[in-house]
């Protein structure tokens with residue numbers, strides 16, 4: 001067996017899990033041994049030197065990591081002493097453009113995970129007369145070991161998304177009647193499908209996921225806004241209802257809600273459909289509103305909301321949009337996206353759009369709805385905008401949508417948007433993944449955004465396997 005060596009260890013903590021990455025010289029041969037108390041043991045073959053190399057990062061969950069030789073074998077055991085109960089998963093990753101061979105150990109903090117996906121708390125009301133705040137969940141894309149797209153000058157998407165998210169949250173928290181919650185508040189990773197859980201546990205009215213785009217074509221520039229694809233989403237929900245085991249695989253957080261038999265409301269397909277139609281209609285309206293505002297502060301890549309089936313958008317019960325703030329792969333936009341003033345402009349635009357949307361159609365129990373009721377006669381300007389924009393936002397935006405409202409609006413959504421981005425409009429070729437290839441490498445090779453490859457192949461992460469067949473659009 002080829003001699004292997006551990007070059008370094010990187011620890012990436014997040015609130016509910018910790019990823020420990022061992023950078024190794026060869027493809028690792030390893031096994032996870034039976035857990036003993038708080039001790040997790042990973043045995044790696046073909047390693048003669050019991051050394052861990054350079055260590056970086058730290059996690060509360062991992063108290064200590066040490067390595068020892070296995071007597072009589074050319075193997076080492078890496079022992080991790082954990083501070084809390086956890087579940088473990090170990091897997092190897094092939095070299096990517098940034099890293100070589102890796103052995104990954106994912107530790108999920110059992111208690112923290114339960115708290116993380118806690119059932120929704122009743123919405124905060126500060127008194128029956130004043131109504132509740134409108135809660136906007138802001139999701140800064142990527143984080144931790146996942147930098148997102150990397151600009152030609154080395155700017156990480158994860159830092160841009162965080163900066164814009166912080167600025168948007170600050171604006172919302174200053175605005176009476178609004179409250180912002182953030183899916184991540186530091187530089188750590190959360191699976192895209194888990195991000196809606198945070199929004200759901202905070203009873204968010206809307207989820208806004210913030211990203212920056214990248215393309216092989218360095219000239220590509222401008223912002224775009226994505227909403228959940230109606231067609232694919234409904235087929236996925238259909239499939240999900242048939243295959244209970246795959247619930248969590250397909251829709252992430254929603255599965256927990258559906259599996260919870262106490263939550264009867266989610267068990268009926270029809271209710272789910274209605275809830276999804278309502279969410280998507282709202283998502284589409286907000287997306288269009290965000291685009292109108294972004295148009296004042298940056299170039300637009302696409303003037304219409306784009307439909308995709310991305311993990312973070314897949315909560316059928318929470319209206320969700322994904323904002324690509326610009327192309328980090330474009331020299332000029334990378335420079336702009338890095339500046340606090342441009343980040344502030346983007347946040348201001350999103351804030352104006354959200355504020356307008358919810359002023360026009362506030363949830364019935366919100367403070368905004370009550371203020372609007374009292375000041376009805378003083379707000380003709382707002383109503384006029386609602387009419388002229390063509391969006392019927394006067395429908396009560398409660399959680400029980402009427403069939404006529406969302407249904408009729410959904411038809412509008414499905415019409416112009418879906419064909420533009422559905423696979424039917426582009427020729428597809430297949431690519432069988434070879435050793436050493438990563439999703440970002442293939443994205444560059446074929447000149448297709450990574451987000452598009454993820455969407456078409458329904459990938460939950462950027463990890464691909466050797467031998468996996470991917471579908472690649474050819475424009």
Ligand SMILES: [Zn+2]
Nearest residue numbers: 141148211212
């Ligand atoms: Zn991104």
